[in-house]
Amino acid sequence: MSTISSPGLASGIDIKSIVSQLVALERAPLQPLQRQAATAQSKISILSTIKSSMDNLGTLAAKLGDPKSWSGVNATSSNAGEVAVAASSTATAGRFTLSVTSLATSQAAASGVLNAVGGLGTGTLSFSVAGGASRDVEILAGEDSPAAIAAKINSSDVGVTATVLKDASGERIVMRSKETGASNTFTVGVAGGNADGLQKLAFGGGAPGDMTQTQPAANAMFSIDGVDLQSPTNKLTDTVPGVTLTLNKVTSAAVDINVATDTEGMKKNIQAFVDAYNSISTLLTTATAYNETTKTAGSLQGDSTAIGLQNALRGMMRSVTGNGAFTRLADIGIVAAQNGKLEVKADKLDAAMGNLSAVRNLFTSDDGDATTVGFGLKVKTFADGIAGATGSLNARTDSLKAAVTRNGKEQERVIDRAARAEVRYLAQYNAMDAAVGRLNGLSTFVNQQITLWNRNTG
Structure with a gap:
């Protein structure tokens, strides 16, 4: 909208106020349209x-x-610290007692102190787990320290993990099979290396070496309702259909397991x-x-x-x-x-x-x-x-959105009409003011002529 800066100079009429009021009348339809739009948006x-x-x-x-959703079951243990339990929708409601005699363990073996000067030597470690095919780990120059060898074993998929232990006497490497169970024993063959270094890591299978078994591979031994059972792992997923039992400790007393409908x-x-x-x-x-x-x-x-x-x-x-x-x-x-x-x-x-x-x-x-x-x-x-x-x-929302769109266009038309009307009103009132100015000038001229005529004829 144009800005009106002053009233009519010739006529003395407040053109700004008059045009403003006329434009306000032109914009009056905006208010109901805006209320309609707000209602539709709400x-x-x-x-x-x-x-x-x-x-x-x-x-x-x-x-x-x-x-x-109606076949859910809820399983509880009287001592979750010793035996934890979870049940799926396929489990059958029932109760039983479980006693744990021993937990499943993984085989572990430790080397003697590795004191080879200048490194343990380059060579090959060959791992066999559970009587499976041999998997080799190559030890190259610069990676024949205990820490480097353990890191390379751990990054290789040989079924065994390695840890370095260090005390006042020196460093040792402890190896452990990744899986528990009596069948998951492992052997380590060594080719190359130093006699006082890499070769000390040979273990099992009649191989000479300095590795000593520190923990045997063993199955978990337990009983359910007096029936003796065993498992290569401490997590029993198929012993009782639909029920997962986690053996955490040797039980101090029989643990009650209750599987009930989850009402x-x-x-x-x-x-x-x-x-x-x-x-x-x-x-x-x-x-x-x-x-x-x-x-x-x-x-x-x-x-x-x-x-x-x-x-x-x-x-x-x-x-x-x-x-x-x-x-x-x-x-x-x-x-x-x-x-x-x-x-x-x-x-x-x-x-x-x-x-x-x-x-x-x-x-x-x-x-x-x-x-x-x-x-x-x-x-x-x-x-x-x-x-x-x-x-x-x-459908109702789409109808309202269409109404809002139409309303917006109608508001734009009102605003456009008001803007054009303002221009028109300003032109008309400024033209009027100019005409009044001309008339005032003519009136002044006539009055001057009359005054002059009267003076000349007096």
């Missing part, structure tokens, strides 16, 4: 929140609709679903309500999409599956409160969980009949339809 924002909440509800409903986890999934529903319910109620205290309407008051969604959700939660011992959510303690939210009656849900298959069926039933489909699948399908790419929430 609706877009709340619809986005509702869509996100519906997606979350659908995700939690899908979890309840998945039979795998607490299942109830948490149900509560999460209820909480997600209540979040949407509160959101829709607030967005569509009129606050008598503040005299303000919610962003979506009267919005058919929001009202329809709220009614559909409430109706769905009261619907019947028509299949199984439990056919309604209320049958397992999920009831509707007066404010439209859902409540979980803990005592009733606990009692219902005694018939776990019926509770599972209430959420997972899928026999192809829309009237008997489980609540988990039913709500998931509904949520996908509402919040999906072609759902009503996206």
Whole structure:
């Protein structure tokens, strides 16, 4: 908008004030357009929140609709410090006792003091683990110190690790097989090197050397319910199907292992679903309500999409599956409160969980009949339809975004009209001021002539 710097010099009229008021009239349609745009943006924002909440509800409903969510088990140990336990969904509920006599160990051997002057010598170390093929580690000039040899063994895939120990007498190398178990013994052959250096690392297989076994390779020895068993590792993954047992210590007493159906986890999934529903319910109620205290309407008051969604959700939660011992959510303690939210009656849900298959069926039933489909699948399908790419929430949001775009263009037109009107008004009033100036000049000239005429004729 152009700046008006002064009133009309000739006419004395405040052109700036007049033009400003006329331009303000031209811009008057902007205010309702801006209010409309703000209202539409508010609706877009709340619809986005509702869509996100519906997606979350659908995700939690899908979890309840998945039979795998109802097969969870929980495993406990009476002494996890000695025997830790974890169970997968394939585990069978049950109890047993476990006693550990000895843990699985890996073979270890230590060399004597390595005192070769100027290095341990170049050569080849040949490793064989569990009677397998030999794997060589070449020791070259400049890497024949104890530390360099240990580092090269550790960086090679030979199935053995090495550590350097140092005391007042000198340095030693300790080797250990990477795997535990009686079969995982190792041998070390040496070719080349110094007699007082590299050759001292020969071990096992009748090879002369200075390596002494410090720990034998051994299986874990344990018993389950009195049955003696053994394992090459301390982590038992297939001894009891679906159960992983970690042997940490020799047991001081028999450890009780209990594998039970994880009903607490299942109830948490149900509560999460209820909480997600209540979040949407509160959101829709607030967005569509009129606050008598503040005299303000919610962003979506009267919005058919929001009202329809709220009614559909409430109706769905009261619907019947028509299949199984439990056919309604209320049958397992999920009831509707007066404010439209859902409540979980803990005592009733606990009692219902005694018939776990019926509770599972209430959420997972899928026999192809829309009237008997489980609540988990039913709500998931509904949520996908509402919040999906072609759902009503996206359609309503797209409509509002289009309205905002049109509104923006209309605001631009109003602003453009006002700018052009300002130029026009300024031109008109400046022309008027110029005309008044000319007339004032003419009037002055005439008055001067009359004065002169009167003087000459007097």
